Amino acid sequence: xxxxxxxxxxxxxxxxxxxxxxxxxxxxxxxxxxxxxxxxxxxxxxxxxxxxxxxxxxxxxxxxxxxxxxxxxxxxxxxxxxxxxxxxxxxxxxxxxxxxxxxxxxxxxxxxxxxxxxxxxxxxxxxxxxxxxxxxxxxxxxxxxxxxxxxxxxxxxxxxxxxxxxxxxxxxxxxxxxxxxxxxxxxxxxxxxxxxxxxxxxxxxxxxxxxxxxxxxxxxxxxxxxxxxxxxxxxxxxxxxxxxxxxxxxxxxxxxxxxxxxxxxxxxxxxxxxxxxxxxxxxxxxxxxxxxxxxxxxxxxxxxxxxxxxxxxxxxxxxxxxxxxxxxxxxxxxxxxxxxxxxxxxx
Amino acid sequence: xxxxxxxxxxxxxxxxxxxxxxxxxxxxxxxxxxxxxxxxxxxxxxxxxxxxxxxxxxxxxxxxxxxxxxxxxxxxxxxxxxxxxxxxxxxxxxxxxxxxxxxxxxxxxxxxxxxxxxxxxxxxxxxxxxxxxxxxxxxxxxxxxxxxxxxxxxxxxxxxxxxxxxxxxxxxxxxxxxxxxxxxxxxxxxxxxxxxxxxxxxxxxxxxxxxxxxxxxxxxxxxxxxxxxxxxxxxxxxxxxxxxxxxxxxxxxxxxxxxxxxxxxxxxxxxxxxxxxxxx
Ligand SMILES: Nc1ncnc2c1ncn2[C@@H]1O[C@H](COP(=O)(O)OP(=O)(O)OP(=O)(O)O)[C@@H](O)[C@H]1O
Ligand SMILES: [Mg+2]
Numbered sequence: 089x090x091x092x093x094x095x096x097x098x099x100x101x102x103x104x105x106x107x108x109x110x111x112x113x114x115x116x117x118x119x120x121x122x123x124x125x126x127x128x129x130x131x132x133x134x135x136x137x138x139x140x141x142x143x144x145x146x147x148x149x150x151x152x153x154x155x156x157x158x159x160x161x162x163x164x165x166x167x168x169x170x171x172x173x174x175x176x177x178x179x180x181x182x183x184x185x186x187x188x189x190x191x192x193x194x195x196x197x198x199x200x201x202x203x204x205x206x207x208x209x210x211x212x213x214x215x216x217x218x219x220x221x222x223x224x225x226x227x228x229x230x231x232x233x234x235x236x237x238x239x240x241x242x243x244x245x246x247x248x249x250x251x252x253x254x255x256x257x258x259x260x261x262x263x264x265x266x267x268x269x270x271x272x273x274x275x276x277x278x279x280x281x282x283x284x285x286x287x288x289x290x291x292x293x294x295x296x297x298x299x300x301x302x303x304x305x306x307x308x309x310x311x312x313x314x315x316x317x318x319x320x321x322x323x324x325x326x327x328x329x330x331x332x333x334x335x336x337x338x339x340x341x342x343x344x345x346x347x348x349x350x351x352x353x354x355x356x357x358x359x360x361x362x363x364x365x366x367x368x369x370x371x372x373x374x375x376x377x378x379x380x381x382x383x384x385x386x387x388x389x390x391x392x393x394x395x396x397x398x399x400x401x402x403x404x405x406x407x408x409x410x411x412x413x414x415x416x417x418x419x420x421x422x423x424x425x426x427x428x429x430x431x432x433x434x435x
Numbered sequence: 436x437x438x439x440x441x442x443x444x445x446x447x448x449x450x451x452x453x454x455x456x457x458x459x460x461x462x463x464x465x466x467x468x469x470x471x472x473x474x475x476x477x478x479x480x481x482x483x484x485x486x487x488x489x490x491x492x493x494x495x496x497x498x499x500x501x502x503x504x505x506x507x508x509x510x511x512x513x514x515x516x517x518x519x520x521x522x523x524x525x526x527x528x529x530x531x532x533x534x535x536x537x538x539x540x541x542x543x544x545x546x547x548x549x550x551x552x553x554x555x556x557x558x559x560x561x562x563x564x565x566x567x568x569x570x571x572x573x574x575x576x577x578x579x580x581x582x583x584x585x586x587x588x589x590x591x592x593x594x595x596x597x598x599x600x601x602x603x604x605x606x607x608x609x610x611x612x613x614x615x616x617x618x619x620x621x622x623x624x625x626x627x628x629x630x631x632x633x634x635x636x637x638x639x640x641x642x643x644x645x646x647x648x649x650x651x652x653x654x655x656x657x658x659x660x661x662x663x664x665x666x667x668x669x670x671x672x673x674x675x676x677x678x679x680x681x682x683x684x685x686x687x688x689x690x691x692x693x694x695x696x697x698x699x700x701x702x703x704x705x706x707x708x709x710x711x712x713x714x715x
Contacts, residue, residue, distance in 0.1 A: 165612060171605050175627075
């Protein structure tokens with residue numbers, strides 16, 4: 089329905105900068121996920137798009153139109169709030185109906201729309217209750233239903249599934265994605281949950297301390313992290329980062345030796361994903377620190393002189409603690425980062 | 436261990452004794468007062484108290500025959516209820532603005548409003564008298580209504596504001612993104628959400644108004660505008676001496692509506708008073 093454009097957007101709270109010089113272009117009908125640690129500015133970004141917070145600097149456009157001076161009520165976005173924000177004095181039915189009334193949707197359509205939205209989030213039996221009489225997860229679903237009951241230009245969802253149990257979360261995830269494809273509403277979605285980000289997103293925006301670290305497709309973010317922050321944030325367990333030095337085409341750190349592009353020299357950080365390591369080999373020498381079987385794979389932690397390395401070993405792998413172990417890396421999947429943390433040595 | 440458990444039982448007993456004593460301390464004077472209203476006058480002014488009253492409707496007859504009690508009661512009710520309505524109509528939007536809008540001098544205005552409460556009423560008594568004389572509103576229930584409203588407006592605004600500050604801002608944000616304007620937000624979200632605070636404020640204002648004496652005495656010069664509180668003073672002097680049983684009865688009549696009101700909304704009120712107290 090509409091693209092969203094953020095151009096050099098800054099948001100300061102007094103001397104504290106919540107969002108720094110943000111440039112973001114959300115394509116029409118795109119599903120964009122904001123991902124980052126707590127306090128990195130995700131909610132603030134959403135609130136600026138919704139018009140609930142004024143950017144200190146920069147431009148915000150929805151569907152090409154400048155939004156900076158447009159009131160939240162006139163922006164035609166629907167938002168799921170992190171704290172649910174259900175109207176306590178209204179029943180769930182009336183809560184879901186509120187946006188329909190405010191946007192002058194013909195009365196005759198209300199009941200149908202409300203029931204369909206409630207059905208979707210499996211809230212049918214609770215429509216007559218007040219928010220106070222619902223569990224956290226039910227409230228969250230009510231908040232979601234209130235947002236999806238009408239078809240706005242933009243959906244903004246601030247951690248809409250954070251309070252649901254794993255099973256419901258998985259099924260809601262699929263439903264949200266399906267609904268978004270069906271309604272073709274541009275969506276910005278905030279989450280802490282990597283799986284959610286990976287499965288839902290057309291593109292992911294990784295943020296840290298108010299600064300965008302990388303924008304890319306889930307594959308891109310996973311396979312080509314732009315810097316050590318993204319590398320260390322994505323994946324579970326995330327990429328191993330080992331500080332060392334590069335010289336004459338060899339990277340070395342305590343107990344570690346791997347080939348690297350000849351162009352690299354000086355202080356370099358090596359990145360290797362746990363699934364690209366295997367037991368046996370000659371790239372790393374260390375001691376077994378911990379072995380955690382989970383059924384389908386076994387997580388192995390290896391201690392080297394200055395760092396613990398996570399490895400996804402085969403399901404059968406077992407070893408006594410403190411025994412010496414040698415590890416091999418898939419040398420086609422090595423990442424190198426310079427002293428500023430940015431990726432270097434990409435062919 | 437056993438002794439601890441035993442002392443737990445004692446504690447319960449002690450607790451009940453304290454509660455019952457306190458209840459008696461609160462309720463007995465009221466009941467005693469009520470019996471005074473239904474005793475003959477001769478039974479009240481005696482050297483030894485007479486605990487079991489001889490029931491008599493003397494005071495009641497005196498009130499009904501010599502005294503337009505219905506008029507006074509009506510004046511009180513009209514002036515008090517009207518003033519509370521005026522207060523709410525003015526205070527709710529003011530509280531909303533003070534609680535939610537960012538504007539220059541907001542804190543100063545908030546403090547100024549509260550500070551009007553700190554002034555001794557006698558200071559403004561004379562100017563107020565001339566003001567009302569000039570606009571020709573002396574000796575009128577409407578004037579009392581306005582004065583009561585003015586006296587309580589600051590307090591009512593302050594209490595409601597402190598309630599509104601407690602309502603999460605996200606609620607309003609949600610309403611705004613859903614497409615609601617300021618008035619809808621105030622009417623459909625804020626007022627229902629802080630209803631206990633509004634009720635509390637209204638009851639407190641009503642209590643202050645019904646007890647108001649100084650300005651009522653100033654404005655009401657004939658029985659046309661007398662309220663219960665001022666009319667009561669008529670019994671304390673005069674050639675008949677102090678008519679205690681009638682005073683007691685009138686006091687009780689003045690006090691009963693508030694008592695009933697408070698009992699009816701007790702649940703909201705106790706929560707309201709503590710919340711208001713904490714937020715100050
Ligand atoms: N009104 C405000 N005044 C001052 N600082 C604020 C305000 N709102 C947010 N911040 C700060 O801005 C930063 C970003 O906040 P934001 O709510 O956007 O984080 P977030 O990424 O949504 O975090 P979370 O995942 O915990 O919800 C935080 O450090 C926060 O303390
Ligand atoms: Mg947040």
